[in-house]
Amino acid sequence: MAAHLKKRVYEEFTKVVQQQHEDLSAKKLRLTKPSKSAALHVDLCKATSPADALQYLLQFARKPVEVESVEGVVRILLEHYYKENDASVRLKIASLLGLLSKTAGFSPDCIMDDAINTLQNEKSHQVLAQLLDTLLVIGTKLTENPSVRMRLVEVACKHLTDSSHGVRNKCLQLIGCLGPVEKGVAKEVESQAAKDVQKIIGDHFNDQDPRVRTAAIKAMLQLHERGLKLQQAIYSQACKLLADDYEQVRSAAVQLIWVLSQLYPESIVPIPSSNEEIRLVDDAFGKICHMVSDGSWVVRVQAAKLLGSMQQVSSHFLEQTLDKKLMSDLRRKRTAHERAKELYSSGEFSSGRKWGDDAPKEEIDTGAVNLIESGACGAFVHGLEDEMYEVRIAAVEALCMLAQSSPSFAEKCLDFLVDMFNDEIEEVRLQSIHTMRKISNNITLREDQLDTVLAVLEDSSRDIREALHELLCCTNVSTKEGIHLALVELLKNLTKYPTDRESIWKCLKFLGSRHPTLVLPLVPELLSTHPFFDTPEPDMDDPAYIAVLVLIFNAAKSCPTMPALFSDHTFRHYAYLRDSLSHLVPPLRLPGRKLVSSPVSPSITPHEDPSQQFLHQSLERVYNLQHLDPQGIQELLEFTIRDLQRLGELQSELAGMADFTATYLQCQLLLIKALQEKLWNVAAPLYLKQNALASAAAKQILEETYKMEFMYSGVESRQVVIIHHMRLQAKALQLIVTARTTRGVEPLFGMCEKFLQEVDSFQRCFISELPHMQGSFVDKLLDLMPRLVTSKPSEVVKILQTTLRQSTFLHLPLPEQLHRATANIIEPTGESDNPLRFTSGLVVALDVDATLEHVQDPQGTVKVQVLYPDGQAQLIHPKPADFRNPGPGRHRLITQVYLSHTAWTEPCQIEVRLLLAYNSNRSKASAKILKSTWSESLEALPQSENGIEGTIPFSKPVKVYIMPKPARR
Amino acid sequence: MPEIKVTPLGAGQDVGRSCILVSIAGKNVMLDCGMHMGYNDDRRFPDFSYITQNGRLTDFLDCVIISHFHLDHCGALPYFSEMVGYDGPIYMTHPTKAICPILLEDYRKITVDKKGETNFFTSQMIKDCMKKVVAVHLHQTVQVDEELEIKAYYAGHVLGAAMFQIKVGCESVVYTGDYNMTPDRHLGAAWIDKCRPDLLISESTYATTIRDSKRCRERDFLKKVHETVERGGKVLIPVFALGRAQELCILLETFWERMNLKAPIYFSTGLTEKANHYYKLFITWTNQKIRKTFVQRNMFEFKHIKAFDRAFADNPGPMVVFATPGMLHAGQSLQIFRKWAGNEKNMVIMPGYCVQGTVGHKILSGQRKLEMEGRQILEVKMQVEYMSFSAHADAKGIMQLIRQAEPRNVLLVHGEAKKMEFLKQKIEQEFHVSCYMPANGETTTIFTNPSIPVDISLGLLKRETAIGLLPDVKKPKLMHGTLIMKDNSFRLVSPEQALKELGLAEHQLRFTCRVHIQDPRKEHETVLRVYNHLKGILKDYSVQHLPDGSITVESILIQATAHSEDQGTKVLLVSWTYQDEELGSYLTSLLKKGLPQSTS
DSSP: OHHHHHHHHHHHHHHHHHHHHHHHHHHHHHHHOSOHHHHHHHHHHHOOSHHHHHHHHHHHHTSOOOHHHHHHHHHHHHHHHHHOOOHHHHHHHHHHHHHHHTSTTOOTHHHHHHHHHHHHHOOOHHHHHHHHHHHHHHHHHTTTOHHHHHHHHHHHHHHTTOSOHHHHHHHHHHHHHHSOOSHHHHHHSOTTTTOOHHHHHHHGGGOSSHHHHHHHHHHHHHHHHTTOOOOTTHHHHHHHHTTOSSHHHHHHHHHHHHHHHHHSTTOEEEOTTSSOEEEHHHHHHHHHHHHTTOSSHHHHHHHHHHHTTOTTSOHHHHHHTTOSSOOOOTTTOGGGHHHHHHHHHTTSSBOSSSTTTTSOOOOSOGGGOOTTTOTTTTHHHHHHTOSSHHHHHHHHHHHHHHHHHOHHHHHHHHHHHHHHTTOSSHHHHHHHHHHHHHTGGGOOBOHHHHHHHHHGGGOSOHHHHHHHHHHHHTOOBOSHHHHHHHHHHHHHHHHHOGGGHHHHHHHHHHHHHHOHHHHGGGHHHHHTOOSSSOOOOOOTTOHHHHHHHHHHHHHHHTOTTGGGGOOHHHHHHHHHHHHHTTTTSOOOOOTTOTTTOOOOOTTOOGGGOHHHHHHHHHHHHHHHOOSSOHHHHHHHHHHHHHHHHHHHHHOGGGHHHHHHHHHHHHHHHHHHHHHHOGGGGSOGGGGHHHHHHHHHHHHHHHHHHHHHHHSEETOOHHHHHHHHHHHHHHHHHHHHHHHHHOOSSHHHHHHHHHHHHHHHHHHHHTGGGGGGGTTSHHHHHHHHHHHHHHSOHHHHHHHHHHHHHHOOOOOOOOOSOOEEOEEEEEESOSOOOSOEEEETTSOEEEEEEEEEESOSSHHHHEEEEEEOTTSOEEEEOOOGGGEEEEETTEEEEEEEEEEOOOOOSSOEEEEEEEEEEOOSSHHHHHHHHHHHTTSOOEEEEOOOTTOOTTEEEOBOOEEEEEEEEOOOO | OOEEEEEEEEOTTSSSSOEEEEEETTEEEEEOOOOOSSOSSGGGSOOGGGTOSSSOGGGTOSEEEOOOSOHHHHTTHHIIIIIIIOOSOEEEEHHHHHHHHHHHHHHHIIIIIITOOOSOOOHHHHHHHHHTEEEEOBTOEEESSSSEEEEEEEOOTTTTOEEEEEEETTEEEEEOOSOOSSOOSSOOOOOOOOOOOSEEEEEOTBTTBOOOOHHHHHHHHHHHHHHHHHHTOEEEEEOOTTTHHHHHHHHHHHHHHHHTOOSOEEEOOTHHHHHHHHHHHOGGGSOHHHHHHTTTOOTTSOSSEEEOOGGGGGOSSOEEEEESOTTSSSHHHHHHHHHHTTOTTOEEEEOSOOOTTSHHHHHHTTOOEEEOGGGOEEEOOSEEEEOOOSOOOBHHHHHHHHHHHOOSEEEEESSOHHHHHHHHHHHHHHHOOEEEOOOTTOOEEEEOOOOOOOEEOHHHHHHHHHSSSOOOTTSOOOOOOEEEEETTEEEEEOHHHHHHHHTOOOOOOEEEEEEEEEOOSOHHHHHHHHHHHHHHHOTTSOEEEOTTSOEEETTEEEEEEEOSSOTTEEEEEEEEEGGGHHHHHHHHHHHHTOOOSOOO
16 A cells, blocks of 8 residues: 555656656747747647646746837737637736736837727626726826727726626726816817716715725725815715725725815715704714724724824814713704703713712703714724724824814813823833824923823833933923922932933933923922031932933023022032033023133024034135145145044034045045155065055045945935045055056956946946046046057056046035934943853843934944954844834934854953945945845854945944853753 | 514613523524522522423523623523523533633522522532533524524623624524623723624613723722822722623732832632633633733733732731622622721722612712611721723713614613613614613514515526616616425526426416507508607617507507597507516506697
8 A cells, every 4th residue: 555655656746847847848948039929929829728828828927028029929919819718818818918018118009909809709707807907007008198098988987887896896996097187188078988987986886896886986086196176976975885884995985085075174064864064074074083983993093094184173073072971962053062061061971980970860852962973072082992002093193183283182182192101002102102292382281190191101111211201301391399290200210220311311401491490499409408507419420410400400591590509519510510411411601600601602603603614614725735745735634634523523513524524535645645655666576565555545545435425424426426536546546556566467457457447437427527527537547548448557557657646636525414324332331240141052132222323224234243252253134123213314223132152261242333334336235235134144254354344333332241151061 | 574572581671680581583592591689589580480380491492692701691590401490502602601600609609608598509500501501602603403593792891701693594683791892901892793683682781871981990090099008098899700800900910010019909709810710711802902912921910919818808008909799798898898997098999880789889879877787887987989890881882882783673671771761762863773671571572574585596687687777786676587485495587497397388478458549640640650659758668660550669569450430549459468567557558648739
């Protein structure tokens, strides 16, 4: 038996192999054929069964077809289409037609007639649907041609009566995408075609198939997107669809209603079952609110999201969304506002907070109370306590948007938002904190609300805490107790999570400067000063004490009476903090202390900023000095570089600019120095030291140019040219140096060739910029190009050398904004003396937390490098999800790095730093990085002295003490 | 006319001992089988003698459905199945089946061991009873027999609570049991599809209440507990062992963790551990948050909540105690209450509904002096708080469920009569469906109008829909066919096939009709006039004038002859087959009206 089985297995196995073989040969054959269409024709003719044909078609579809041969291929396909009896093959052909007509550069109008003709005799619904899809593709390619569109729409209308939902679906889609949008066009073409597209689509709103109904609504939305103004009459139809049995229909209908409410906000619609009328936007708002308690969560999310963007809604409708109990007949009789309130307060419904208040009482007017029709009531209350957090988040977002546009609503929704701080899902909590921050201009927190808000400070999630600090930065607090409470809670937070230090200080800075008058009465208590006794001087290094001082000093800035309350050591501490934490402590005018109150006159407008002027002047000076003696130039460059570097340190907003130019000048300086050496012309072997200097200079220039190109954000193409030009010069220098040091001529051929290619590509890339580069190295080189190409390497080198010397120094125009990418590793701090112990061979996770500034596309470029004491280097690509974006230009990297090593005898330090990866060909690089980001690859690369090829280190290295222990046996 | 009969044996205009009999299309179903908290005599169980005086219940009931494990919904089950005698299937969800026997055993212990009652069901009876239980999954359609099928929907309320749809043919009833439309800390919200039942039997505990957002309630609750504990007082929270207790535990647990509080929290009975075990197991029945996070940490593994010992009640210092039962009518909660009632620092929080007659109800309605057993008077000094945590749908929730399910009739049970009255009015006014609220033992009859399914051959359907205009939804369409009723099934087939099946020969049936028209003109002129007239009116039909002087409209033939006696009167002969009856009769009536006077 077993033997028999085995035999069978083998039989099957061999069979499979044979088939593959056949396929391969077929492929090969086709590859050698000159024409695609011919090959396809042969293949299809060869096909004996529909399955075969299908196989050929599938294979064919995998490869692109050149524009020239598309039409031929289409003809062949159509020919087979008419001959084919099997529906699945026809279906595939139809889909191929669509695919082919998408080919860029191919105009499908020549095949349109054929495609339409095929529709006539088609019986299979699936093929019909696919053909219509093909027509849709053709139509979207020919949108410019109204008559084509009209024709296609007509075809679609004809097939709308088809019994298959798929066909009707496609027809509606076609009409939605191609239907005439402008009124004028519709009139021009003959009357039959000028049928009202909206009416045709509207008729299918009550099709029997839910998929067709959905398609109809979607088509309508598509028309709207294309700019057609939908008729108001659709509104009542759409309202009926809200009660549909199927969620996709309801979901689409909600969207349609929203669109209509934005189109006709002010028109008046009647309320069924009464004589009253209300604004359409209010009515739509009510209806969408209603959908927030729909049975399907997809619809609920959709509805909750859309509510946020309905800003024209009347305020009393808006406010009802937060009150479930106000069983409004507000909706019906606006005049009866007061009566309704009475009705509520008379307790027809109980709130469930007190026992027995729901004992039945005399009814007042049950006719006026309407439970469900008044859909707007409590929509947000429902949304915020929904089961699915997706709905809750959507509701919070909507709340945020509405509150931003209506201060009174903001005031009312505050309680609900504060309640959301206690949600069980972190994302929701975070979202509501952010929302609160966005609307904080409109609100003032009461003490009890503040209490709930502050309770969240103990949350164990760093994101939540930091979001909350941000929120507190811009909150208005009403009482001094509130401030005190906030301070106490923040200090508690500080002791519990010392890493929050910076964030808390910043938070207190804003809290102080916002509420100087509230802080004032607290000062004696906070500084624990006593009218009679001297209190001990607090420890200056205590973060909590610093936090208190930050609050007080910032309040004191706009409260001149406050310094009178300070004790002596407070002044001393002020001076110290003003120096060490200048970004947190403002300059104060302190009485009797002129030394401290160094006046920074705030009258200087940024336009005439002297430091900016200084920057430009010094650059001017450098650029003007073309004809100084070499020594002078060198000295001037050195001074200027020094000046610029110092300027960058002093003026943080100009740092990018100053560093950038300083780097450029540094490159120039290096180049000049390398060329100035007098010993250039002597035979090579004697001047090894000299060569080392020149080649090192060339190498450094290359590196610096990469830094200039990739480390600064805001670099424009004008600067890129100059940078590339500098790089080209460095390469020329390298070539000369190698020519001098190497003996034979052979290797030089290759190098010269390569260099000339680079010149060529430079010319091609920056052809538009060349006119600006008169007298530059490249300009001269291009003049000599014909000669260079024909001459021998040694001559080339000579020419290069002279051109390098003669070429002028290019101006570096400065862009408006230039920022240097910086990174700061917050964690690990590198201060710990306790080594991180782990068993060798296993991994340990090291938390890395860093802030990045001005890094474009950090997900693709930022890497973490770990250097082990044995010289081993490890490069880690963080996951895209590890990057957060707290503000424009700022990023935060919170990731885990896995370390592992063989056993050590004693603990040792490893270095962790961040690298910026680059690729000199940017477009290629981005594509490659996108593909590789998902694989968190750990590559161990050989260490080189200046980092890894293609990367720039841009953060200070942090040392971490680790100790891999030998595994216990 | 087919009808559905509903008789509540318990929970009709009342809360407690839910037990509802439904007979639908010849099937009898009993929904829930509960006990009443307020009574200790025979009234605590439903009166099963209503079903039959003698003979086994099995013959009269097709199945029993238990909606959830609360004793007022399942407390009488062992009595009913073992002592009265029922051997048919009992349906409940998996968690209910798991937890129900624990509660029944607890209940038995209290009644027999503590109160010393005899003639009560035994542990063995509970076991035997549970053997008859068939567990069902959510949304699983269970065929009880060939015609009767039931299906469970998620109901929130407590772990494993379900709403049941009972369906026979086209008639259906939905019984909600207890349900909750707002999700809480451990369970999701009730959900039902648009099943359009003939009758929706809904609970109405909170018929007149619309609750605040649950977040307000939670915050209030935590604040009150926190304040009391900080004051050094003790907090008593009477709960039923399962259900609300778990929600409040999660709430307090997370709060304690967040605020880093040290005061001990105790949970009274031993059965909690067993029950918590089940809560940990049936994670799929809980809410989104717990389902998503249980991999890291199962929320039901409490860190701060410890088991309670009787001696702890006298310990000094603050503490929070969850004690059973929830209405303070007996057991540990009552004992603790008596110990603590005298101190005004302490607080009792009633998190749910209290049935009339219990101590809980008394103190909530403001009584400060309670008469206890043995003529003792207990003065209540502690604070009494009420917080509606019980997971029943409020008025708005009930309306929401009705809107979701779109029933044709609504019947309210499990609530107080006066409150029901109010809600009934609202429902009738809002949805325009009739609403009933029978008292216990009162039978409500609901007439249904079931649609009768008929099989139609595809060929016939396609042929008939192809004729005529577009198939228009929701409009009745006339079609020709033969209805064959055979072996309890209905089939619609084409006439030819019917003839073939029945072995009959086809007979042609033709109607002929003479219409007299006053027209002095010649015959062919009259014919022409008739032709023009008909052509003018019947635009959608093909009207032809044949060379032999007759007119055809589709297949209907019209011939005109002069009257033998009176030449001024023409006789129009109209003839049609029975298939064209509609058009034919229309034509004759048209012709009888005469021709228009002005002829062209």
